Amino acid sequence: MNTSNDNYTYQYPHPAVATDCVIFGYDGNRLQVLLVERGIEPFKGSWALPGGFVRENETAEDGARRELFEETGVSHAYIKQLKAYSAIERDPRERVISIAFFALVKSCEVKGGDDASQARWFNIDEVPQLAFDHQAILQDAIEALRREIHFEPVGFELLPERFTIRELQNLYEQVLKVEFDRRNFFNKIRRLGILNRLKETTRPTPKKDAYLFEFNQKAYNEFKAKHNGFRMEF
């Protein structure tokens, strides 16, 4: 490899490598995804997943965390690799292979992105046409999240520290696109024994107080050890 004249030359063709980040949030009502409006060609003016090229001195995951931080100000979020996309013509400029990640952030910790970027939350089933193959990436990410939630308590990554059972149930319904019986859902969660019920209550509707709960990491670890893994059967 030779690096003279600001140029990088190789004996064999090397594709560019980028990351794209599917950032999920939850406003207590709807599952959402963070998109940015592209300021340059190609697809100028279109909405797209936040992303960028992987730098020389960072891993793909580093790059994804950097993107996440730039758009949301969140530095310690749940992040997981989704899949690499390598279709030959997926970027009209040159061959770009993208390693996609999905991230789960607590909406309350997001301090709007840096001023340069035009970022916005979209409800998961109200996203506009996206640039590149980002529609497919988003679709894959939703499926991955849906699968993940069966094996790990990732739902709590999207919720604030303290939440009501209804918020939790609603989140699961949003993710899995199904509806649960309120009472069965509560029974099931209670049996798991991985939530602490707090003394405080809140008033989500003007009707009646609701208890606040918090995730109990220690109890979860014990549950997982005792049952040889974790499974949310719905």
Next chain:
Amino acid sequence: MNTSNDNYTYQYPHPAVATDCVIFGYDGNRLQVLLVERGIEPFKGSWALPGGFVRENETAEDGARRELFEETGVSHAYIKQLKAYSAIERDPRERVISIAFFALVKSCEVKGGDDASQARWFNIDEVPQLAFDHQAILQDAIEALRREIHFEPVGFELLPERFTIRELQNLYEQVLKVEFDRRNFFNKIRRLGILNRLKETTRPTPKKDAYLFEFNQKAYNEFKAKHNGFRMEF
């Protein structure tokens, strides 16, 4: 005029992109993985996952299928992307990002690789030290297979067309590293109704004949549709 061999120039640094392929097989007794002995530096003489650089005109998956065919002669196998590995120093020569795949092949269809390659099957828990970060890739692949087998009938991709219940059970035990009660396993499979029992029998031990079964794709599709997905609960 360019007199060097370095013919591909870019404005920014581009990593090389390769694929590595975790090829699983099953000999009727043990779960196995196909490894190749490296003929060149680095790690010359070490065992490694089959792999190679992604070509200009192929996707990562194309590359993985090509590797699979070169090593096994199998052209239509179950193959799935596992994960991209992008640690900066994972290859001592230059920066190489590897997109790993795992493949499931029926041992009976494998006609030893091409003569150039030194390929060998290893029992899954008897693999030697591997080159690069291939140990970690293999570990991730095993976990992915274990997870996958809960949602898709991928076990049958590893078995011949016709097999005994014991072979099936043994495969599941190998993959999931647990033991099942013979009778409960049979009852569960029978209830699923996704196997055809054939008239033919075989004599796996010198004791008694055992029925041969085959996977019934149609019944599986119906099961999946009726139950809104497939789940093997173990």
Next chain:
DNA sequence: TCAAAAGTGTTCGCTATACACCCATGG
């Protein structure tokens, strides 16, 4: 006083699990 939301149980049916029984074969 009524509707809406929250908290707590109860019942029923399915299925995972443990385990019993019979049949066939070769030594």
Next chain:
DNA sequence: CCATGGGTGTATAGCGAACACTTTTGA
């Protein structure tokens, strides 16, 4: 005739799904 492996059935416990009852609050 008995040890080994294969094929089939039964009883129990636990969980998911359906659903009843009570309390609190604002209109």
